[in-house]
Amino acid sequence: MGIDMTSAFDTIKRSTILKLLKDAGCSEDDVRLVRFLLANTKLRVKINNETSAEFESTSGAFQGDCLSGNLFTLTLAGGLHHLRAVTTDIRPNPPIADTLMPLEWEYADDVDFADEDEENLQQLLPICTEILKEWNLSVNESKTEFTKVYLADKDDVDEKGEPLRHREEWRKSKSLGSKLCSKTDILHRCNLGNLAFQNFKKIWMQGPKINLKTKLKIYEAQVTSVMLYNCNSWAATQKELHKLDVTQRKHLRYIIGMQWPKAVISNVTLYRRCELTPLSSRIESARWRMLGHILRSDENTPAQFALHFLPDVV
Numbered sequence: 001m002g003i004d005m006t007s008a009f010d011t012i013k014r015s016t017i018l019k020l021l022k023d024a025g026c027s028e029d030d031v032r033l034v035r036f037l038l039a040n041t042k043l044r045v046k047i048n049n050e051t052s053a054e055f056e057s058t059s060g061a062f063q064g065d066c067l068s069g070n071l072f073t074l075t076l077a078g079g080l081h082h083l084r085a086v087t088t089d090i091r092p093n094p095p096i097a098d099t100l101m102p103l104e105w106e107y108a109d110d111v112d113f114a115d116e117d118e119e120n121l122q123q124l125l126p127i128c129t130e131i132l133k134e135w136n137l138s139v140n141e142s143k144t145e146f147t148k149v150y151l152a153d154k155d156d157v158d159e160k161g162e163p164l165r166h167r168e169e170w171r172k173s174k175s176l177g178s179k180l181c182s183k184t185d186i187l188h189r190c191n192l193g194n195l196a197f198q199n200f201k202k203i204w205m206q207g208p209k210i211n212l213k214t215k216l217k218i219y220e221a222q223v224t225s226v227m228l229y230n231c232n233s234w235a236a237t238q239k240e241l242h243k244l245d246v247t248q249r250k251h252l253r254y255i256i257g258m259q260w261p262k263a264v265i266s267n268v269t270l271y272r273r274c275e276l277t278p279l280s281s282r283i284e285s286a287r288w289r290m291l292g293h294i295l296r297s298d299e300n301t302p303a304q305f306a307l308h309f310l311p312d313v314v
Helices: 015-022 026-040 066-086 118-134 182-199 213-228 237-254 269-272 279-296 302-308
Strands: 002-004 042-043 055-057 102-108 110-113
Touching: 026 066, 055 279, 066 102, 066 118, 110 118, 110 269, 182 213, 182 237, 213 237, 237 269, 237 279, 279 302
Parallel strands: none
Antiparallel strands: 002 110, 042 055, 102 110
């Protein structure tokens, strides 16, 4: 069950933030500094071409700086701590199953709850909405999504009579902008990369007016970043990763103006000329770095527990 907050950063109480900072053991200087940074916040509202008069805001931690995200996470942590304390009849506290499966994880204002029984999650939703409301956090129930993750049997078919194995509905579901299935997400990233590449077609067609080094800088920033989004979480075969390399090489050949059949250039020479490496090798490095972050994280984090969880797959 994935829940989402409505105007999350704008609704939290500043008095709650200061109280939580004290409860967390922050010094008086820390609390005073945060109080000063949140004070005298002035806003203007713009609708179409009309802008309102300036007014002072007394609630919220506004997005756009490095402090607001931490203050919101602190408030959300307080709300979730309260929620866990009142739902011990439904879920263990801390939210870790006996099999060491994490039952809860969060990122910014997105919170996911997991359970092997959907009824527990259905029962949890109204309680979660009520408790978080006490913390000035509004759960947008219209955006709440229930996703059943399972492996279909070989004989299972969809409404058209086609085999359902490896085509389960959950593979298309998203979490933090990525598809839950790595194979599906890679295909999605290739398509998004092609769209991003087309958006800068005028630049690629400039020829010598824009030197190759500049073009490749733009390509890395605007296309490669799209194709490698969340790549450190992928669990994919080399065959699937090869599709990203093929898409990348197609782009690079277009940029340098050496497309088949008019011109031929080997993959090795192409990467050497562009001074780039295949995306698959970058993904490998990204996954090793992520594993290092997880291994160095606190032993009670969901990622650490997930390393020891082994699903019972028949």
